[in-house]
Amino acid sequence: MERPTPTEPAPTGPRQQRRRLAARRLSEEGLKLIARQGLAAAKVADITAAAGVGKGTFFTHWPTKDAFVSDLLDQVLTDLARRVRPLGLAPTDAETLVADVSAVHLRFFQLRPEAAALINQALALDTGGPAHQAATQRLGAHLDMVAAMIAPAGEQLGWPRKRARELALALVATAGGFFWLGGPLGLGADIPLELLDRLGRALGRGLAR
Amino acid sequence: MERPTPTEPAPTGPRQQRRRLAARRLSEEGLKLIARQGLAAAKVADITAAAGVGKGTFFTHWPTKDAFVSDLLDQVLTDLARRVRPLGLAPTDAETLVADVSAVHLRFFQLRPEAAALINQALALDTGGPAHQAATQRLGAHLDMVAAMIAPAGEQLGWPRKRARELALALVATAGGFFWLGGPLGLGADIPLELLDRLGRALGRGLAR
Amino acid sequence: MERPTPTEPAPTGPRQQRRRLAARRLSEEGLKLIARQGLAAAKVADITAAAGVGKGTFFTHWPTKDAFVSDLLDQVLTDLARRVRPLGLAPTDAETLVADVSAVHLRFFQLRPEAAALINQALALDTGGPAHQAATQRLGAHLDMVAAMIAPAGEQLGWPRKRARELALALVATAGGFFWLGGPLGLGADIPLELLDRLGRALGRGLAR
Amino acid sequence: MERPTPTEPAPTGPRQQRRRLAARRLSEEGLKLIARQGLAAAKVADITAAAGVGKGTFFTHWPTKDAFVSDLLDQVLTDLARRVRPLGLAPTDAETLVADVSAVHLRFFQLRPEAAALINQALALDTGGPAHQAATQRLGAHLDMVAAMIAPAGEQLGWPRKRARELALALVATAGGFFWLGGPLGLGADIPLELLDRLGRALGRGLAR
DNA sequence: CATGAATGAGTTTTCATTCAT
DNA sequence: TATGAATGAAAACTCATTCAT
Numbered sequence: 013m014e015r016p017t018p019t020e021p022a023p024t025g026p027r028q029q030r031r032r033l034a035a036r037r038l039s040e041e042g043l044k045l046i047a048r049q050g051l052a053a054a055k056v057a058d059i060t061a062a063a064g065v066g067k068g069t070f071f072t073h074w075p076t077k078d079a080f081v082s083d084l085l086d087q088v089l090t091d092l093a094r095r096v097r098p099l100g101l102a103p104t105d106a107e108t109l110v111a112d113v114s115a116v117h118l119r120f121f122q123l124r125p126e127a128a129a130l131i132n133q134a135l136a137l138d139t140g141g142p143a144h145q146a147a148t149q150r151l152g153a154h155l156d157m158v159a160a161m162i163a164p165a166g167e168q169l170g171w172p173r174k175r176a177r178e179l180a181l182a183l184v185a186t187a188g189g190f191f192w193l194g195g196p197l198g199l200g201a202d203i204p205l206e207l208l209d210r211l212g213r214a215l216g217r218g219l220a221r
Numbered sequence: 222m223e224r225p226t227p228t229e230p231a232p233t234g235p236r237q238q239r240r241r242l243a244a245r246r247l248s249e250e251g252l253k254l255i256a257r258q259g260l261a262a263a264k265v266a267d268i269t270a271a272a273g274v275g276k277g278t279f280f281t282h283w284p285t286k287d288a289f290v291s292d293l294l295d296q297v298l299t300d301l302a303r304r305v306r307p308l309g310l311a312p313t314d315a316e317t318l319v320a321d322v323s324a325v326h327l328r329f330f331q332l333r334p335e336a337a338a339l340i341n342q343a344l345a346l347d348t349g350g351p352a353h354q355a356a357t358q359r360l361g362a363h364l365d366m367v368a369a370m371i372a373p374a375g376e377q378l379g380w381p382r383k384r385a386r387e388l389a390l391a392l393v394a395t396a397g398g399f400f401w402l403g404g405p406l407g408l409g410a411d412i413p414l415e416l417l418d419r420l421g422r423a424l425g426r427g428l429a430r
Numbered sequence: 431m432e433r434p435t436p437t438e439p440a441p442t443g444p445r446q447q448r449r450r451l452a453a454r455r456l457s458e459e460g461l462k463l464i465a466r467q468g469l470a471a472a473k474v475a476d477i478t479a480a481a482g483v484g485k486g487t488f489f490t491h492w493p494t495k496d497a498f499v500s501d502l503l504d505q506v507l508t509d510l511a512r513r514v515r516p517l518g519l520a521p522t523d524a525e526t527l528v529a530d531v532s533a534v535h536l537r538f539f540q541l542r543p544e545a546a547a548l549i550n551q552a553l554a555l556d557t558g559g560p561a562h563q564a565a566t567q568r569l570g571a572h573l574d575m576v577a578a579m580i581a582p583a584g585e586q587l588g589w590p591r592k593r594a595r596e597l598a599l600a601l602v603a604t605a606g607g608f609f610w611l612g613g614p615l616g617l618g619a620d621i622p623l624e625l626l627d628r629l630g631r632a633l634g635r636g637l638a639r
Numbered sequence: 640m641e642r643p644t645p646t647e648p649a650p651t652g653p654r655q656q657r658r659r660l661a662a663r664r665l666s667e668e669g670l671k672l673i674a675r676q677g678l679a680a681a682k683v684a685d686i687t688a689a690a691g692v693g694k695g696t697f698f699t700h701w702p703t704k705d706a707f708v709s710d711l712l713d714q715v716l717t718d719l720a721r722r723v724r725p726l727g728l729a730p731t732d733a734e735t736l737v738a739d740v741s742a743v744h745l746r747f748f749q750l751r752p753e754a755a756a757l758i759n760q761a762l763a764l765d766t767g768g769p770a771h772q773a774a775t776q777r778l779g780a781h782l783d784m785v786a787a788m789i790a791p792a793g794e795q796l797g798w799p800r801k802r803a804r805e806l807a808l809a810l811v812a813t814a815g816g817f818f819w820l821g822g823p824l825g826l827g828a829d830i831p832l833e834l835l836d837r838l839g840r841a842l843g844r845g846l847a848r
Numbered sequence: 849c850a851t852g853a854a855t856g857a858g859t860t861t862t863c864a865t866t867c868a869t
Numbered sequence: 870t871a872t873g874a875a876t877g878a879a880a881a882c883t884c885a886t887t888c889a890t
């Protein structure tokens with residue numbers, strides 16, 4: 013209470029460190045399991061067991077499983093955004109920008125196929141529940157960011173500015189879908205970076221009849 | 222068992238017709254519900270209620286819910302294949318072929334966003350279970366078909382023939398992912414066919430730097 | 431559906447009878463267990479086991495445990511009201527009416543001590559939840575009925591008409607509390623009816639200094 | 640264990656004072672919460688938070704939650720006894736004695752409705768457990784005391800001496816039940832002391848037909 | 849001593865599936 | 870064959886209690 017607490021256990025004590033470590037491991041293992049087994053099949057008990065903590069510990073970090081997934085989605089998209097955003101700074105021509113944004117997404121999802129899996133699964137969160145809304149909004153926010161970045165480029169390529177979000181969606185969905193569907197099919201995981209770039213070109217030359 | 226009395230009205234009697242009608246309605250409503258609420262949230266009870274039949278009836282048509290989903294996936298992909306296959310017959314140049322295959326997929330998923338939803342959800346079927354294997358194989362078969370169709374075109378576009386499945390995957394994932402992610406975000410559903418075609422071109426010109 | 435259903439399984443078929451029987455047994459056993467062990471300690475699993483049905487069956491009859499308790503309270507108070515109401519019809523003098531209402535309550539709770547237990551426990555239902563509200567309202571309705579019946583008599587005994595509910599509360603609480611607290615103490619259960627009547631008189635003469 | 644070093648500042652040092660203060664606050668807040676939300680719904684965490692101490696501190700004062708409730712009940716009944724006992728000293732006529740005992744209980748529970756709540760809830764402690772036994776015994780002891788006090792008066796009022804405990808029970812249950820049931824119904828809390836006395840008389844004249 | 853993070857046994861509740869009618 | 874009532878395995882989540890700091 014009003015005790016002067018001279019020794020100050022502080023919020024950065026070793027206790028808090030352990031705690032944060034547990035949270036990180038839960039996130040990591042949870043993401044892995046969700047990607048491997050699907051959202052519904054990844055039980056909280058499995059996740060905690062994989063992270064080496066008790067079942068109850070999970071719920072001291074997140075109030076519900078859905079909240080956990082929302083949080084995971086946020087982490088993943090934040091991480092993704094960190095790699096995408098720099099592209100908006102150095103000015104280049106329209107086609108390069110679009111190709112680069114696409115490439116960054118592809119590479120990101122190749123390195124972290126669990127991220128692709130999560131994004132595609134998160135939409136199946138309890139429909140109508142707050143977590144589903146949160147997930148939808150978070151994904152929408154990412155698209156907004158990408159859209160803002162590529163809208164001018166899209167316009168030069170003949171795409172209406174008002175539909176920029178759909179162009180962004182196409183870029184993200186291509187990359188995410190590729191590695192999400194590819195995972196269980198054993199496709200994409202071993203595709204070399206060089207080919208990944210050429211995939212865009214091949215797809216591009218094909219689409220642009 | 223089926224008591225084959227000679228006076229019995231053939232197996233195509235009105236009984237069978239009713240039965241087949243029920244199956245069709247179950248498939249339709251089930252697909253709708255899975256797309257709207259997700260695989261796990263779409264309860265068998267909901268599906269039968271929507272189809273206007275008793276809960277038990279469901280299990281006279283499919284042995285398990287997973288089998289139902291597998292069947293649904295098969296129906297959807299068979300339907301999709303029916304529209305894709307003709308493109309392989311009339312010979313055109315490489316770029317047009319790729320663009321056309323992509324366009325057919327996009328249009329199909331725009332008209333039937335539930336199909337896109339199903340394909341993305343089906344991979345989340347209880348991993349390790351036979352239904353998950355079946356779903357993976359079925360999707361793989363579709364990719365094989367598309368790959369066989371576009372492999373030569375891909376080669377002309379500079380894409381290694383051995384990696385044709387990945388090119389096919391990119392085409393399918395772009396289309397499916399676009400409408401699967403777009404659904405909850407309210408994107409794509411109202412995009413006019415003309416723009417849909419230009420989406421490919423814009424994306425293409427962008428990717429092909 | 432639109433099938434003429436000539437054989438009409440009817441809602442009064444043997445199936446429904448079994449079902450209603452199960453509900454009755456669940457109510458009975460549930461009431462017993464709640465009285466014996468308390469609301470929180472009476473697990474749904476115990477109740478279903480005692481009633482000889484599967485755990486899941488419980489939830490086909492009531493959506494939640496709280497709803498079950500609300501329903502039980504309603505049954506009990508309806509039963510009680512059936513015995514109290516007739517007293518309001520035959521006109522008697524004030525003191526006799528009050529004594530009779532009190533006596534009916536006492537006898538009712540002596541015969542069904544579980545009812546007394548339930549009434550006292552029901553107020554501990556998840557506070558703020560709808561079941562708690564329902565229980566409070568239901569009990570209030572019973573008091574309203576008793577109050578309406580004894581208000582004139584109370585007035586003759588010098589009790590303000592506006593406070594009739596409090597007089598009713600005193601009558602009900604005396605009887606309910608007596609057998610609720612008496613139960614675990616081993617008091618009251620074996621008190622003969624004749625003494626029960628004299629209890630009122632003794633208490634009465636004592637209180638009326 | 641308690642390291643009895645001679646230089647230690649007596650067991651009544653400021654440390655002990657703080658400790659005792661915490662215990663008192665825990666008791667007060669615990670009683671409030673149990674009365675407001677019910678025994679099961681009043682979590683240890685809520686109680687400690689309300690008392691402004693850490694969760695672990697609770698268990699340095701009482702070994703279990705049940706022990707805490709037992710202790711609370713003991714405190715409450717001891718407090719009540721302190722006000723009831725004096726009535727047994729000054730000799731009065733039978734009716735006055737009964738009325739006074741009743742009045743003291745009523746006033747006590749009006750001032751401390753949480754006490755009424757606690758007494759009615761304590762019986763719902765895990766049946767079979769030692770805490771439930773303790774609570775039952777403690778309540779029985781209170782009844783014994785009241786019974787010893789009013790047995791002669793009861794006899795004069797025509798109540799068999801052997802049943803004195805039941806008469807005591809009736810007095811206590813009336814008062815306790817009135818404010819316990821009245822609480823959630825919004826009854827009794829604002830009833831003026833003067834009316835409270837008349838309640839006994841009205842009830843009494845009614846019961847004593 | 850005081851603390852609060854960790855724990856897991858125990859509860860309610862869900863829902864695919866079975867099966868008597 | 871169609872039905873829907875019954876079932877119980879399984880899952881999320883709660884919370885009293887422990888114990889390292």
